[in-house]
Every structure is written in structure tokens, then in C-alpha cells.
Amino acid sequence: MAGGLVVERSADEAVASVFSLSSAAPHLFGDRRGAFERDLRGLLRETSATGRSSERTRDIRLELRRPSPSSRARPGGSVHPRQPVVPSAQRRGRATWNPVPVGLTWTKA
Structure with a gap:
């Protein structure tokens, strides 16, 4: 999939996107998951007055x-x-x- 698209996301979508990464899967945080999510949502609020953020997508190569x-x-x-x-x-x-x-x-x- 070619990258370069700009995708706009709500705070909920941005948090879900972070937790979908294998390096940030919810179970990896243990009992600190709630604190991480609060900090992440706080950072998103500080950086966006509208509560929305954007991301430029990367190229994705799938090899089966x-x-x-x-x-x-x-x-x-x-x-x-x-x-x-x-x-x-x-x-x-x-x-x-x-x-x-x-x-x-x-x-x-």
C-alpha cells in the first residue's frame, strides 16, 4: 500500500492506533495501562485544540x-x-x- 496519505483521527482513534502496535499492546503495560492512556490523551489534548490529529501514512509491504x-x-x-x-x-x-x-x-x- 502506497504511503503519503494524510489521515485525520479523533483522540479515541489515535489511542486505538497506538494500542494496536505490537510494541504498545495493552497487555504490555500491566497495571500501568490506565496511567499510560491518561498521559497519551493529555498529550493529544495539549497538541490539538480541536481534539483531532493527523498522520501521514507510511508505505506498507505485505509478503505472505x-x-x-x-x-x-x-x-x-x-x-x-x-x-x-x-x-x-x-x-x-x-x-x-x-x-x-x-x-x-x-x-x-
Whole structure:
């Protein structure tokens, strides 16, 4: 997805956006989550008289992969019923992944 779009957000949307980051997921704050959210909302109020903020989006690259045929066996030798049986020497090796071409369609809400 190409970046560069400017997105306007309410304080609630900005807080939700921060908490959606893996580095700021709510469970990581433990019992200090409430204090962090209060501080964040206070900072947003100080920087915007209207209660809205804007953000310029970044480029996003999505790369999906699936297991290569040599890594499809499960630990202990069991194999998914629709996957080929893989020799044990290959099962012990390191799994490799092959890129899967994916077509994505982005639409405006």
C-alpha cells in the first residue's frame, strides 16, 4: 500500500492506533495501562485544540509465504492428509519457505 496519505483521527482513534502496535499492546503495560492512556490523551489534548490529529501514512509491504514441500511434515512424522510424505532426512532439516504471490485490493471505506 502506497504511503503519503494524510489521515485525520479523533483522540479515541489515535489511542486505538497506538494500542494496536505490537510494541504498545495493552497487555504490555500491566497495571500501568490506565496511567499510560491518561498521559497519551493529555498529550493529544495539549497538541490539538480541536481534539483531532493527523498522520501521514507510511508505505506498507505485505509478503505472505507458505511452507515449501520439504518442510510440510509435522514433528513426530505425522503429515497433513493432503500433503506429500517427506523423507525423514528432510524433516530433520531446516524448514524453508517459498513466497506466495498474492493479489490485494484496497478499497476506501
